[in-house]
Amino acid sequence: MDVFEAMETCRAIRFFTKEPVPDEMIDKILYAATRAPSPGNSQGWDFIVVTDATIKQALSAKISTVMDATVGAIQQSMGGLDALDDVTRRMLQGTVNMAKTLGDIPAIILVCGKKVYPPQAPTEQFVWSALYPAAQNILLAARALGLGTCFTTYQNTCEKELRELLHIPADVYIAAFIPVGWPAINFGPLARRPVEDFVHRNGWQGDLRA
Numbered sequence: 001m002d003v004f005e006a007m008e009t010c011r012a013i014r015f016f017t018k019e020p021v022p023d024e025m026i027d028k029i030l031y032a033a034t035r036a037p038s039p040g041n042s043q044g045w046d047f048i049v050v051t052d053a054t055i056k057q058a059l060s061a062k063i064s065t066v067m068d069a070t071v072g073a074i075q076q077s078m079g080g081l082d083a084l085d086d087v088t089r090r091m092l093q094g095t096v097n098m099a100k101t102l103g104d105i106p107a108i109i110l111v112c113g114k115k116v117y118p119p120q121a122p123t124e125q126f127v128w129s130a131l132y133p134a135a136q137n138i139l140l141a142a143r144a145l146g147l148g149t150c151f152t153t154y155q156n157t158c159e160k161e162l163r164e165l166l167h168i169p170a171d172v173y174i175a176a177f178i179p180v181g182w183p184a185i186n187f188g189p190l191a192r193r194p195v196e197d198f199v200h201r202n203g204w205q206g207d208l209r210a
């Protein structure tokens, strides 16, 4: 698949079938992740791949409890989800569904890393600089293989339990929690504003958004 087609259709997928994903496909996605750029080519990344049903189920229980409470609070403050715009409402419903069904989603990839750059005085900023490009490569490689993904920060909903369950050392940062599986909904097209809204040519000449 052409890389532009992959980018244009790489929607966040939050509904998956239960069909397994071959290990070779996950390996290919991980290979793509490790081809990403990083500060000084430091490659300060680690990927935890979770396919064990018991672990996924345990994560699902923890994360969906927090997601239910979060969405419940939004619902209460707004007087119901109907008060939200379509995109936000669908996103919230989708993320609640994804948390609940994590146990059935074939794989979860956690994009992690330690402070390694610059070598003489490593900073946290450069951890994220390495991990976000790697995460984006995961999304695009999966899309090119016909697999769905969703970039999430689910790790923040249960970081302590997640670290215990997966034995993640305290000095390892977690940038993304990415479920991977066969999509139960269609890919793309993406809803994005026109490129002209964002591009400043030869300097910042005023606010481009009307």
Ligand SMILES: Cc1cc2nc3c(=O)[nH]c(=O)nc-3n(C[C@H](O)[C@H](O)[C@H](O)COP(=O)(O)O)c2cc1C
Pocket (backbone or CB within 6 Å): 010, 011, 012, 013, 014, 091, 094, 095, 150, 151, 152, 153, 154, 190, 191
């Ligand atoms: C840093 C980051 C964090 C995100 N966190 C979540 C999340 O916790 N849960 C979720 O369902 N989606 C999450 N998303 C996905 C975004 O909601 C999604 O990419 C965005 O709404 C655009 O939707 P689209 O990719 O389908 O066009 C996250 C995306 C990014 C880049």
